[in-house]
Amino acid sequence: xxxxxxxxxxxxxxxxxxxxxxxxxxxxxxxxxxxxxxxxxxxxxxxxxxxxxxxxxxxxxxxxxxxxxxxxxxxxxxxxxxxxxxxxxxxxxxxxxxxxxxxxxxxxxxxxxxxxxxxxxxxxxxxxxxxxxxxxxxxxxxxxxxxxxxxxxxxxxxxxxxxxxxxxxxxxxxxxxxxxxxxxxxxxxxxxxxxxxxxxxxxxxxxxxxxxxxxxxxxxxxxxxxxxxxxxxxxxxxxxxxxxxxxxxxxxxxxxxxxxxxxxxxxxxxxxxxxxxxxxxxxxxxxxxxxxxxxxxxxxxxxxxxxxxxxxxxxxxxxxxxxxxxxxxxxxxxxxxxxxxxxxxxxxxxxxxxxxxxxxxxxxxxxxxxxxxxxxxxxxxxxxxxxxxxxxxxxxxxxxxxxxxxxxxxxxxxxxxxxxxxxxxxxxxxxxxxxxxxxxxxxxxxxxxxxxxxxxxxxxxxx
Numbered sequence: 001x002x003x004x005x006x007x008x009x010x011x012x013x014x015x016x017x018x019x020x021x022x023x024x025x026x027x028x029x030x031x032x033x034x035x036x037x038x039x040x041x042x043x044x045x046x047x048x049x050x051x052x053x054x055x056x057x058x059x060x061x062x063x064x065x066x067x068x069x070x071x072x073x074x075x076x077x078x079x080x081x082x083x084x085x086x087x088x089x090x091x092x093x094x095x096x097x098x099x100x101x102x103x104x105x106x107x108x109x110x111x112x113x114x115x116x117x118x119x120x121x122x123x124x125x126x127x128x129x130x131x132x133x134x135x136x137x138x139x140x141x142x143x144x145x146x147x148x149x150x151x152x153x154x155x156x157x158x159x160x161x162x163x164x165x166x167x168x169x170x171x172x173x174x175x176x177x178x179x180x181x182x183x184x185x186x187x188x189x190x191x192x193x194x195x196x197x198x199x200x201x202x203x204x205x206x207x208x209x210x211x212x213x214x215x216x217x218x219x220x221x222x223x224x225x226x227x228x229x230x231x232x233x234x235x236x237x238x239x240x241x242x243x244x245x246x247x248x249x250x251x252x253x254x255x256x257x258x259x260x261x262x263x264x265x266x267x268x269x270x271x272x273x274x275x276x277x278x279x280x281x282x283x284x285x286x287x288x289x290x291x292x293x294x295x296x297x298x299x300x301x302x303x304x305x306x307x308x309x310x311x312x313x314x315x316x317x318x319x320x321x322x323x324x325x326x327x328x329x330x331x332x333x334x335x336x337x338x339x340x341x342x343x344x345x346x347x348x349x350x351x352x353x354x355x356x357x358x359x360x361x362x363x364x365x366x367x368x369x370x371x372x373x374x375x376x377x378x379x380x381x382x383x384x385x386x387x388x389x390x391x392x393x394x395x396x397x398x399x400x401x402x403x404x405x406x407x408x409x410x411x412x413x414x415x416x417x418x419x420x421x422x423x424x425x426x427x428x429x430x431x432x433x434x435x436x437x438x439x440x441x442x443x444x445x446x447x448x449x450x451x452x453x454x455x456x457x458x459x460x461x462x463x
Contacts, residue, residue: 111261
């Protein structure tokens with residue numbers, strides 16, 4: 001039998017153990033989200049971190065696997081917001097012999113890369129590393145001739161012992177002015193939201209001649225609507241830094257080079273890799289809301305809006321009979337249901353103004369048309385709105401459908417009398433690239449009655 005003193009010691013030790021276990025258990029269990037029992041995907045996320053969307057159906061398994069392999073090697077599975085205690089937040093960066101800030105890959109998929117500690121000197125971009133093999137190949141990062149790897153020994157000799165600092169997150173586009181489109185903005189925002197969802201970039205940099213212009217596929221005013229408090233640097237600002245003969249360390253750079261992505265996979269899918277990167281469902285919300293606020297786009301007043309873009313080119317347009325029937329049906333639907341129906345052709349004055357066009361499209365409950373840049377404003381639809389896109393049977397283009405789906409927009413693709421949505425979109429093996437499709441030059445068929453029924457169901461609240 002233990003003595004009273006020994007029994008007291010045992011009881012006290014047991015109580016202390018229980019108190020300690022209870023106090024620490026919540027911290028441990030909150031550190032990770034454990035998988036549900038029997039969940040293979042949950043186990044994978046528990047071990048490897050959350051995975052991004054799987055678009056192997058749309059792009060084919062080879063493309064999807066290559067992007068996922070890149071993310072497995074170069075992706076941070078946690079938020080990486082920048083903090084004030086970073087080493088390049090003092091206006092100047094000094095380094096002794098053993099402390100030159102080396103470049104680090106945060107996330108990479110071909111053509112789209114997040115990097116920390118990027119050095120810009122005399123107009124060229126340098127990635128400082130003594131382990132170049134741990135980086136993606138330069139041709140997968142950027143195809144701009146003014147971007148280079150440099151080791152620390154050469155960097156000290158070239159740069160000297162200090163540099164200026166450019167704090168915060170900088171978006172950097174190394175593509176030529178003529179190649180800039182809205183896909184640059186979509187991909188940059190997706191990558192940004194994947195690691196820093198709570199704050200906008202500090203600046204957007206276009207170092208190549210000219211900067212973003214409307215003929216290249218993205219109105220210059222769009223950047224100011226979407227990021228009203230963000231500095232936009234064009235080539236003159238870039239050259240100003242180059243004229244100051246000292247290096248500049250950019251704290252974090254989100255870099256896009258569609259040219260690099262196209263070099264690997266071709267132009268048709270160079271925009272797609274960022275959609276594979278895990279990001280919050282709200283990744284596009286701040287951009288959409290800034291555009292809505294800047295344009296004073298009002299909330300839905302209860303009267304549904306339907307917008308039909310009648311654009312089209314040979315092989316990607318409705319035949320005259322189907323087009324006339326659809327327009328007549330939409331006009332009758334508006335008259336009978338009270339919906340606000342807009343039918344816009346290429347000559348419409350509304351299409352010439354970004355503000356007016358976007359203000360109209362953003363209010364739509366249903367936006368419909370054949371594949372054309374006229375549907376690009378679908379990214380400003382509110383979640384729950386629908387985008388109907390008409391294709392020739394056997395053809396499927398994903399440039400508008402996948403971004404829309406990732407933003408909470410209901411996307412429906414049509415092949416004649418068949419419709420596809422969500423996970424039911426055709427497999428890559430069941431579709432043909434438009435340029436090689438046998439229907440090139442022919443007008444596409446469409447079951448207009450089925451389309452009108454689907455629109456009626458959506459504006460009446462049945463869907």
